[in-house]
Amino acid sequence: MAKKKCVAMLLAGGKGSRLNSLTKELAKPAVPFGGKYRIIDFTLSNCTNSGIDTVGVLTQYQPLLLNSYIGIGSAWDLDRKDGGVTVLPPYSESSEVKWYTGTASAIYQNMNYLKQYQPDYVLILSGDHIYKMNYESMLEYHIEKRADVTISLIEVPWAEASRFGIMNTNEDLRIVEFEEKPSSPKNNLASMGIYIFSWNILKEYLEMDDRNPESSHDFGKDVIPMLLEENKKLFAYPFKGYWKDVGTVQSLWEANMDLLNEECELDLFDHDWRIYSVNPNQPPQYISSDAIVRESLINEGCTINGEIEKSVLFQGVSVGSGSTIKESVIMPDAVIGSNCLIERAIVPFDVKIPDGTVIRSFEDEIILVTEEMLSGLYSAF
């Protein structure tokens, strides 16, 4: 197999428990976002747009949909003769089944995949985040700094800093301290979970981590602290731009609403940095003479007979006449009957909302509609 300068390893096993019923049957990277996409589309598109053509996607939790979605990678132009996308599920060895117990062990168990490309650098990514980033520039930075590891970081609001891995750097941007989810953060520069490792360092330290019975085999908790202890050259790569970890129903809703803003930093219309996705191939959206559409993002295959305001509608959604959808996210193929009111809610895929249903949130909290909720609503009548 041809040698590759840089191979990407995309961790896509995230369970996303705080997304509740949305991730009951699919992994977090497969959660729909932005009227058309799944979260993992952003990372995969970033790879293609950055000229990285060899990507291992590590799946574990609810992999069926994700595996078939990724397929041979043609949607992202990653169906290549040499390299391309490879889905890497956990596998059993002669003696035992090896689940991915941590981010580091997941990579370690796929060292043979990496070795066949003899990479100089390995880019480690998470499939949980929404952002556009040029990994090629990050790699150039890594080479220029002669770093052992480069970690990209972003400024987060102080109040949220304890949710992240926080980095403290010197003025050269060399990382002097790394704290995973600190209770009292000294800094608000958070790790984005994006690492570039020089191959020899990755190999050496993952082997070392594997031998350590005390380790939880996690990059943030175990591998990075070990590297810092041994005074390896870890550099921070500052990232500016839109970046969102949509870990909760609230943040998923917010990220969707961000797209409706005319000045949204996450530009989906940039032809030079396309976000690719599996195209549903449906007819154009039909806005009937009874419909009113204001400040919304609507995908193909939708049939709109009602009033849509500040909402995101995925492909194949239909909205009956007399219905109003306000500040909501309606996922693929959901059917909203007539004379419904849906406000500040997320309606998951394929859900059918009967005529006359009213779902609205009077508090700050966003409602995630479930089948149980709907049957409850109707048994009450």
Add this chain to the structure above:
Amino acid sequence: MKRRLLGVIDATTYHEDLEDLLTHRSLAALPFAGRYRIIDFVLSNMVNSGIRSVAIFPKMQYRSLMDHLGSGKNWDLNRKRDGLFFFPSPIVDTDGNRIGSFEHFAANLDFFYRSTQEYSIISNCYTIFNMDFRPILDWHSDSGCDITEIRHQDSGSMEMYLIKTSLLIKLIETRHETGYSCMKDVVNNRHPLYNICHYEYDGYAVMIDSIENYYNTSMNLLKTDYWKQLFIKEQPIFTKVKDEPPTKYIKGSFVKNAMIANGCLIGGTVENSIVSRGVKIGKGAVIKNCIIMQKCQIEENCYLDSVILDKDVKVDAGTHISGTTASPYVIRKGTKQGALMNT
């Protein structure tokens, strides 16, 4: 499943009445319904009818058609065996509107010899319809017909013919002796040796042959009755995918009774119109009764009524252009329209 049917699409047709829209493309590649090209309908019908081998016979101006079809991947026709075949005409000067020119087929006879499908369907490239060919093939073989012409109550012959591939080869080989130059000749001559049948199709079908007809058929898409007959979930119309984001309606937009494709940014009013992929409509602009093709940019405060904007047209801010619904104003591909040009 046995592959019984070979698809043959004649993409040589040119209609002078559509000239304004055909200067850069063949009729087969004429954009329709916001994201399709006319040929997508017959091609998708073939694929949805289980046809796995389709030959397309184009003539002039086929660059846009080739760009659109590519390897056939979007129709699942990029196959190791069979798939999509492209046979441009070696003859520059043949009679324009004969569907299934035997002279053109003769130049590619090897393809027919090599095809294993027992039957062939020969079709024109400019009909808007959603039809399953399988019941017609069953009807054709059960009725003992040699040639079946598909007809429609409104338009007469739909210029679609079912025939045994071996008989088609024979007709091509003997074209000089018989004087038959195309399928129409054979059917109209009612040769006593052949059992020629007619199949009446009663579904929705329109053959696009003039601007007026193109405009009316497009506008009919805004009526659910028509729309439902063309876009059927189980029989999708495939086309080249473009990776456009969903359409974004920004503050000040007002849209009703419209068909809008992906990748548009809409800041103005759109009524009774078809808007294709990647169109930008500025704030305060009013678009009524229009067909706006791909990637047009309409700046702020324009007023367009009953206009067909071909691809890549740029309309400067404040421009007013009006046609009538009976005779829409056509603006050619890639042109720039200024505020003072059409007043």
